[in-house]
Amino acid sequence: xxxxxxxxxxxxxxxxxxxxxxxxxxxxxxxxxxxxxxxxxxxxxxxxxxxxxxxxxxxxxxxxxxxxxxxxxxxxxxxxxxxxxxxxxxxxxxxxxxxxxxxxxxxxxxxxxxxxxxxxxxxxxxxxxxxxxxxxxxxxxxxxxxxxxxxxxxxxxxxxxxxxxxxxxxxxxxxxxxxxxxxxxxxxxxxxxxxxxxxxxxxxxxxxxxxxxxxxxxxxxxxxxxxxxxxxxxxxxxxxxxxxxxxxxxxxxxxxxxxxxxxxxxxxxxxxxxxxxxxxxxxxxxxxxxxxxxxxxxxxxxxxxxxxxxxxxxxxxxxxxxxxxxxxxxxxxxxxxxxxxxxxxxxxxxxxxxxxxxxxxx
Amino acid sequence: xxxxxxxxxxxxxxxxxxxxxxxxxxxxxxxxxxxxxxxxxxxxxxxxxxxxxxxxxxxxxxxxxxxxxxxxxxxxxxxxxxxxxxxxxxxxxxxxxxxxxxxxxxxxxxxxxxxxxxxxxxxxxxxxxxxxxxxxxxxxxxxxxxxxxxxxxxxxxxxxxxxxxxxxxxxxxxxxxxxxxxxxxxxxxxxxxxxxxxxxxxxxxxxxxxxxxxxxxxxxxxxxxxxxxxxxxxxxxxxxxxxxxxxxxxxxxxxxxxxxxxxx
Numbered sequence: 247x248x249x250x251x252x253x254x255x256x257x258x259x260x261x262x263x264x265x266x267x268x269x270x271x272x273x274x275x276x277x278x279x280x281x282x283x284x285x286x287x288x289x290x291x292x293x294x295x296x297x298x299x300x301x302x303x304x305x306x307x308x309x310x311x312x313x314x315x316x317x318x319x320x321x322x323x324x325x326x327x328x329x330x331x332x333x334x335x336x337x338x339x340x341x342x343x344x345x346x347x348x349x350x351x352x353x354x355x356x357x358x359x360x361x362x363x364x365x366x367x368x369x370x371x372x373x374x375x376x377x378x379x380x381x382x383x384x385x386x387x388x389x390x391x392x393x394x395x396x397x398x399x400x401x402x403x404x405x406x407x408x409x410x411x412x413x414x415x416x417x418x419x420x421x422x423x424x425x426x427x428x429x430x431x432x433x434x435x436x437x438x439x440x441x442x443x444x445x446x447x448x449x450x451x452x453x454x455x456x457x458x459x460x461x462x463x464x465x466x467x468x469x470x471x472x473x474x475x476x477x478x479x480x481x482x483x484x485x486x487x488x489x490x491x492x493x494x495x496x497x498x499x500x501x502x503x504x505x506x507x508x509x510x511x512x513x514x515x516x517x518x519x520x521x522x523x524x525x526x527x528x529x530x531x532x533x534x535x536x537x538x539x540x541x542x543x544x545x546x547x548x549x550x551x552x553x554x555x556x557x558x559x560x561x562x563x564x565x566x567x568x569x570x571x572x573x574x575x576x577x578x579x580x581x582x583x584x585x586x587x588x589x590x591x592x593x594x595x596x597x598x599x600x601x602x603x604x605x606x607x608x
Numbered sequence: 609x610x611x612x613x614x615x616x617x618x619x620x621x622x623x624x625x626x627x628x629x630x631x632x633x634x635x636x637x638x639x640x641x642x643x644x645x646x647x648x649x650x651x652x653x654x655x656x657x658x659x660x661x662x663x664x665x666x667x668x669x670x671x672x673x674x675x676x677x678x679x680x681x682x683x684x685x686x687x688x689x690x691x692x693x694x695x696x697x698x699x700x701x702x703x704x705x706x707x708x709x710x711x712x713x714x715x716x717x718x719x720x721x722x723x724x725x726x727x728x729x730x731x732x733x734x735x736x737x738x739x740x741x742x743x744x745x746x747x748x749x750x751x752x753x754x755x756x757x758x759x760x761x762x763x764x765x766x767x768x769x770x771x772x773x774x775x776x777x778x779x780x781x782x783x784x785x786x787x788x789x790x791x792x793x794x795x796x797x798x799x800x801x802x803x804x805x806x807x808x809x810x811x812x813x814x815x816x817x818x819x820x821x822x823x824x825x826x827x828x829x830x831x832x833x834x835x836x837x838x839x840x841x842x843x844x845x846x847x848x849x850x851x852x853x854x855x856x857x858x859x860x861x862x863x864x865x866x867x868x869x870x871x872x
Contacts, residue, residue, distance in 0.1 A: 447723070449725060449726055449727070450722070450723045450724060450725060450726050451716055451719075451721045451722055451723070451724055451725070451726045452721045452722065452723065452726075453726060454705075454709060454712060454713060454716075454726030454727065455713060455716065455721055455726070457702075457704075457705060457709075458702045458705060458709075458710075458713045461702040461703055461704045461705060462699070462701070462702045462703070464694075464699050464700075465699075465700065465701065465702050465710075465713065466684075466713070467683050467684045467687060468687050468691075468692055468700075468770070469687060469713060469714055469716060469717040469769075470684055470685070470687050470688040470717050470718055471684055471716075471721065472682070472684045473684070
């Protein structure tokens with residue numbers, strides 16, 4: 247306790263105080279949104295669609311501590327199922343459930359391979375991704391791309407109203423943002439509902455056991471629960487969420503594509519890390535929320551980098567990698583800088599003889 | 609209560625590294641027994657423990673728990689009746705979960721897992737009393753992350769978690785070995801208290817001869833996968849600390865690599 251207080255007192259003299267950081271960040275966010283409004287709300291909608299991927303990766307990597315890459319397969323399968331069903335005339339809202347189910351089955355296969363054949367998680371998920379590519383193509387009827395032009399998605403019913411409302415209140419200039427605004431509103435609703443249900447689940451008996459299983463599977467076994475069942479459950483849940491995210495993304499883009507999930511696991515990891523670093527969550531609910539928000543932060547900040555540097559869209563991968571790298575490196579550097587500064591403060595005090603006096607008094 | 613009939617466990621069978629950890633070991637544990645198990649390193653104590661718990665498959669022989677043959681039951685099935693505490697204080701609790709959540713996990717032993725709240729309000733008073741009874745002040749820190757507690761505190765919580773649902777058998781594998789003397793004494797006192805209070809059958813592995821003499825009603829000394837001697841009640845009364853040390857020394861002279869040789 248006392249050492250903690252001392253370090254806090256020292257840190258208070260460090261110019262990078264929490265308050266200054268908050269002011270700086272807020273200014274950056276508000277400034278970014280003002281300068282790149284159109285880009286920002288576009289990225290916000292996309293970030294919301296992908297935010298469940300962050301939650302999905304959080305469940306496997308953080309709760310279960312299982313290195314699962316199946317997300318790369320579950321995401322496009324969810325999207326493909328959604329698109330194929332919409333073309334067949336299924337209710338767009340209902341396709342979200344089917345997409346969740348398709349993702350969950352993908353996760354189930356990874357889990358079964360791991361549990362029954364004792365294949366390492368990383369490897370079994372790579373096997374499943376490889377196979378899932380074909381399944382995605384089959385679902386899309388051997389086409390690599392299905393356009394949803396003119397089909398009813400969960401977004402279309404509100405787009406016309408939003409457009410006329412914007413024109414009425416903000417003038418014709420704002421009309422071009424209407425689709426983005428609809429996306430943001432609808433996806434926010436969907437994501438909030440999913441996060442609330444997930445948070446509630448994590449507090450149930452099953453959810454608690456699932457969390458315990460990831461932290462220490464021996465405890466779970468010691469209390470009469472098959473920890474393999476928990477692995478299966480968590481992987482189904484996680485990849486189900488990715489499938490759901492896939493279906494949201496497809497409805498946003500207006501098409502399904504077989505390559506949609508390529509490298510998405512990196513984005514999910516980035517979201518989890520960014521959320522943890524920036525929001526410092528404590529409870530399980532905060533963790534889930536920060537993984538989702540991390541994805542939004544990732545997408546929006548990446549869009550800003552693009553807009554600010556006026557880069558072509560072909561550079562997207564490199565920018566993604568750099569954003570992830572920055573998210574990983576900066577907190578590390580700040581911590582090291584703080585430590586260095588702390589040591590400097592202690593040294594200076596030592597020179598002033600303050601510590602000697604304290605030692606004598608003791 | 610618990611019967612082991614000619615149980616054999618061999619590791620790396622058929623290779624030059626073959627280790628015959630248990631060699632046709634038989635043991636009859638009566639209801640209410642508090643057995644202390646001693647023996648040199650490699651005598652098979654932990655293997656006995658793991659064979660009963662189901663983490664190690666048995667080559668030959670039967671294990672009968674409460675009249676039921678559990679030889680081929682998986683670990684998680686058996687653990688409905690068996691409470692365990694390990695040497696490593698980090699193994700028995702889940703870091704990242706609070707004390708309350710850990711106790712809630714333990715309270716679910718043998719219960720059907722559903723979608724009811726995992727942490728139940730009706731358990732609050734029970735948990736409070738359980739923690740209050742160990743006098744570590746943990747009853748006011750129920751919402752503290754277990755990872756922030758000391759080894760002794762975590763081991764005390766592990767012990768409470770292992771016993772709170774009154775398992776038929778409590779198995780302790782050197783559960784005080786990693787603790788400082790004070791914490792160790794505290795955990796041993798707690799063990800004895802809980803065993804008496806709940807009328808548990810206990811098997812405790814220990815390296816402390818003092819502990820082996822002071823605690824329990826039956827001493828088993830193991831060597832090379834056999835029970836070397838088994839002293840209960842009257843016979844045990846006459847055993848002194850020095851007798852035990854003497855017997856321990858005598859059995860070691862036969863080993864190619866004795867504890868003393870390793871330690872000296």
